[in-house]
Amino acid sequence: MTENAVSPEFAAATTRAQRVVINGNELxxxxxxxxxxxxxxxxxxxxGLGSRAEPRxxxxxxxxxxxxxxxDARGSGESEGxxxxxxxxxAADLDGLREWAGAETVIMAGGSYGGFIAMEYAIRYPDRVSAVVLRDxxxxxxxxxxxxxxxxxxxxxxxxMEKFDRIDEGRVRDNDDLKDCWREILPLYDFVYDPEATERxxxxxxxxxxxxxxxxSVNLKNYDLKPRLPGVTAPTLITVGRTDWITPVSCSETIAELIPDSHLVVFEKSGHSPQIEEAEEWTRTVRSFLHRVVPPKAAANP
Known part of the structure; x- marks a missing residue:
């Protein structure tokens, strides 16, 4: 499909969730x-914990x-597994969604583990990526x-730490155990700890x-994109919270050093989620970056 040759389903899409079959799996x-x-x-x-709610x-x-x-990615949220x-x-599912959307290129965005997949996509499908936005x-x-x-x-x-190791090593027993282990580590994520917000x-x-x-237990054993990141050609914005405990600032600095056309912004009053904790400034930063590299009307219908 060309840039503007969108599918009828995509053109008519609204915020209401749809069921879309991508690579034999319903998302x-x-x-x-x-x-x-x-x-x-x-x-x-x-x-297995995240969903479309955060990027939405x-x-x-x-x-x-x-x-x-x-x-919701394959195996997460309301999608099939x-x-x-x-x-x-x-990454292949992302490209299937790109094709369903009828877009020759996309702005690829991902945070935390979603950032792993966003970078994976930018490496595997470089001609399909106009820009990359990464977070923490x-x-x-x-x-x-x-x-x-x-x-x-x-x-x-x-x-x-026994619960920490089970969730960190992918050894949780069932959904209830995953919930219990998640509750254990959630207090570490935010810049300001709020026990009630954590429980919510x-x-x-x-x-x-x-x-x-x-x-x-499987993917992360050999996860290492560093040798391939210099091949990312799309302009890339990297954002991170100053007190991020799980993917600290040093991790984002490494990415910024390896991707040629990249820009790193550190949010001083955020933990793992500057898009929530410094929402206005984070949104301004992302919007300004996108205005520069992919102006809003770049792909608009004539």
Whole structure:
């Protein structure tokens, strides 16, 4: 398809979730924003824990000018979980969504584990990417030991390290166990710890332990994109919170050093989620970057 040859389903899409079959697996997908605008294709973090809710809230702010596609990845949220949960498969699903949207190129966006997949996509499908937006992510699994050290050193709560290791190594027993382990580490994420807000997040999370276990026990063992990141040709914005415990600033600095046309912004009053904790400034930063590299009317219908 050409840039403007969108499918009828995509053109008619609204914020109401649709069921879209991509690579033989049904995904829950939502589309926000004006027809003909440049497409932002987002990938949420935390496989088996994350969902389209986070990118809908953050990138949805840009839907006044951009066409934003948010979805639950294979094995997460409300989507089916057929096949394997590999980085290659998740990247292929992204390209299937790009094709469904009828976009020759997309702005690829992802935070945390979603950043892993956004970079994977930019490496595997360079001609399909007009820009990349990353948040609080890492180019390899080197952040794992840093995260463990930060968890042990935290003065907020005493972490049960047996639960920490089970969730970190992908050894949770079922959805209830994943929920219990998630509750254990959530106090580490925010710039300001609010126990009530943390518990609300625990209750709102959709739990899919199979995808989580595969991601953390299989995918991350050999995860290392550093040798391939210099081949990313799209302009890239990298954002990170100053006190991010799980993918610290040093991880984003490594990415910025390796991607040639990249820009790093550190948010001083944020933990792992500057898109929430410094929402206005984060949104301004992303919008300004996109205005420069992919102006809103670049793909508009004539």
């Amino acid at each position: 829950a997908v939502e589309v926000l924003g004006p027809e003909g605008a440049p497409v932002i294709l987002t990938h949420h973090g935390a496989p 809230a953050s990138f949805g702010r840009l839907a006044d000018e951009y066409r934003v596609v948010v979805f 057929a096949g394997v949960f590999s980085h290659e498969q998740w 992510t890492s180019a390899d699994n080197g952040n794992a030991h840093l995260a463990r050290e930060n968890a042990i050193a935290s003065d907020r709560v005493d972490i049960d 997040k625990v209750q709102a999370t959709p739990y899919r332990f199979e995808a989580h276990n595969y991601a953390f």
